[in-house]
Amino acid sequence: SQQGEEDPQALSIQEGENATxxxxxxxxxxxxxxxxQNSGRGLVHLILIRSNEREKHSGRxxxxxxxxxxxxxxxxxxSRAADTASYFCALNGQLTFGSGTQLTVLP
Amino acid sequence: NAGVTQTPKFQVLKTGxxxxxxCAQDMNHNSMxxxxxxxxxxxxxxxxxxxxxxxxxxxxPNGYNVSRxxxxxxxxxxxxxxxxxxxxxxxASKRGGGGGAPHEQYFGPGTRLTVT
Numbered sequence: 001s002q003q004g005e006e007d008p009q010a011l012s013i014q015e016g017e018n019a020t021x022x023x024x025x026x027x028x029x030x031x032x033x034x035x036x037q038n039s040g041r042g043l044v045h046l047i048l049i050r051s052n053e054r055e056k057h058s059g060r061x062x063x064x065x066x067x068x069x070x071x072x073x074x075x076x077x078x079s080r081a082a083d084t085a086s087y088f089c090a091l092n093g094q095l096t097f098g099s100g101t102q103l104t105v106l107p
Numbered sequence: 108n109a110g111v112t113q114t115p116k117f118q119v120l121k122t123g124x125x126x127x128x129x130c131a132q133d134m135n136h137n138s139m140x141x142x143x144x145x146x147x148x149x150x151x152x153x154x155x156x157x158x159x160x161x162x163x164x165x166x167x168p169n170g171y172n173v174s175r176x177x178x179x180x181x182x183x184x185x186x187x188x189x190x191x192x193x194x195x196x197x198x199a200s201k202r203g204g205g206g207g208a209p210h211e212q213y214f215g216p217g218t219r220l221t222v223t
Contacts, residue, residue: 033211042111042197042214043150088149090212096166097149 003096004032004072004089012104019076021101023089030092032065034074037086037100046074046087079105109133111215113198119221120188128183128218130198138201139181140212141165141173143194150197156181188222195219 004023013019023032031050035043049056049065049072056063062075076083086100114129132139137158142150142165152165156175170192172184181200185192196218203210 035212040195040217042199042216043212044214045211048211096152099147099149 003098004091005098006087006089006101008101009099010102010104012106013079015079015081015105015107017079019079019083019103019105021074021087021103023072023074023098025070025072025089025091027091029067032063032072032092033090034061034063034072035088035090035097037088039085043088043097076103079103081105081107111198111200111213113196113215113218115218116216117219119223120185121223122189124188125184125186126188127185128196128198128220129180130182130215131180132198132200132213133179134200134202134213135178136200136202136213137178138203139175140199140201141171141181141183142197142199143167143192144197144217145194153183153196185220188220190222193220193222 004025007022029051031048033048034046036046037043047058047063049063060077065072084105086102088097088100111132140155141153144150151167153167153171154165154173156162159178162173174182198215199212201210201212
């Protein structure tokens with residue numbers, strides 16, 4: 001399958017806490033991308049990590065990639081209510097998305 | 108720079124009616140995509156166009172047709188709408204020419220379609 005699977009399906013945390021979500025996949029990849037979708041809106045690209053990278057940072061986002069385990073994680077530090085959204089991973093810029101992780105950040 | 112625009116934002120159709128969803132991008136991107144998203148689900152690819160003049164089926168093409176009118180515009184047509192096509196439809200574009208190119212996709216705001 002060319003589709004990543006996000007885990008957990010839903011995550012609820014308090015503002016200021018860190019949020020971690022995971023993406024597992026079965027095929028080999030050249031890169032993996034994370035997207036965010038606010039309720040009722042289109043997806044927004046967050047970060048891309050290539051297969052030869054192990055970790056990447058962008059602001060409060062940290063992405064790791066373990067190609068031996070075929071998994072990636074997205075860490076959002078010091079979460080805010082505005083981070084409430086669904087998060088999706090996409091493989092190789094491929095055209096399929098899993099069901100996502102629904103993150104709720106409580107004020 | 109408007110990015111990806113979609114019209115209409117909302118539409119209600121009766122079963123059997125037809126309509127065309129419009130999408131345009133002003134980023135000079137080669138690739139364009141149509142997705143549908145059902146409640147609580149991820150996006151499923153309907154059709155895509157890797158470059159002007161080409162279109163290909165995605166995961167769920169049945170009941171839809173597309174036209175890549177020019178590099179900017181990619182339309183999605185429902186010839187005979189069915190209740191199962193009630194969904195939110197997203198258009199997206201990407202700079203790269205192929206599905207595997209490591210470029211991000213830019214999404215439009217979506218069209219909410221209800222078929223009664």
